[in-house]
Amino acid sequence: MSMTPFRYARPMALRDALADLTEHPEARVLAGGMSLLPLMKMDLAAPERLIDLGRVQELQGITETPDGIRIGAMTRHFELASDEVVGRCAPIVAQAAAHVGDPQVRHRGTIGGSLAHADPAADLPAAMLAADAVIEAASADGSRMIPAADFFVGPLVTELRPGEMLVAVRIPMLQGRRQHYEKVPHPASGYAVVGVAISLAVAGGVVQEARIGVTGVAGHAYRAHAAERALEGEGLNPGVIAKASSLAAEGEEILGDAVYASAEYRRHLLQVTLSRALQRVS
């Protein structure tokens, strides 16, 4: 399957990549290519120019910061899944990364690419929401921080502006929180039919703060605020879990498809999946 020709840039420095994107606003940024290249092969995307970020050193690496970790946009899924720092400080991120695609996809795919692509059934967006992650976006004019809760706005649509690219993800220290990612994968594609990421601060048997990220069921990953509120101030007992789970779709338009999962099925599966996740950490 041949791809339509395109122009190709492979900058060595972030500054050069951002300048290229400013000069060519129609260009697409290439990270691991696990979403963009299939779209191009199927002629669903035909960018005139690709800016390959594979050599940009500033986008690599995972570092500990005073209040958490910073993950470079070009960090690959297999690195996230196996990295000692991520496993210690943000296990929910490592766990979700291990669910992405298959080994070959995890060897190429990146956190920046996955989040910027914003597939409504991708795993990492749910983990970002549960982790209270902050997306670091940069353009030639400077950088800005976008809370994950504001980042995903529609199917394949994010808060990133033209000329901007995702350069890193900042995750607050989550050590000590009860975390879990529960996923029901589509049997053929492996994408989430439903995916629920939870991160709970629990003290004295009482949930102090709850974060629930949901993927796969709506036009974009979202935080289940009503379910979070139902948990906060309560113990993780069966009644509270049932109540919170019943609120997982509150205020959201749940999508259905004719082939595999109707909206009604997904809504039910979401409730079951959140309930399983909460039982897992209770």
Place this chain on the structure above:
Amino acid sequence: MPEQVSTTAVVLTVNGETHTESLPANMLLSEYLRDHLHLTGTHVGCDTSQCGACTVLVDGLSVKSCTVLAVSLDESRIETVEGLAGPDGLHPLQAAFRARHALQCGFCTPGVLMTAAGLLRESPRPSPTEIRAGLDGILCRCTGYENIVAAVGEAAAAIGEAM
């Protein structure tokens, strides 16, 4: 639409041999291996990064060559099924696949072998569960996978004994 395709200079090491190339940016790694180097052991099945028949190793990691641009692999070390057997004959994985009848039509086999080769480097003594998880990215329509899983386990044991 660009009127002419520009090329990009890359240095690629394939099965230990270094190639200095000037390639069109839209050339996939699978196209480079098969059409340019005539290494047709790498098979293209679905061509949509589902089936894994085109899997090769890039810097020791399994990737689907139908979904990687050759030009993005500058200075990388690529291993294909042609490089698997050593001077002493079949690689332990190949020998185990033969002994265990882990193939029928053989179309997916190059990709399965390279996926398994990458798995054994990351995890030299995988459990059957780890083998199944490691082979998640390949599809085989003949074998039902049982013999493949057994062969990979047997090869891991053989490599362990030889060391």
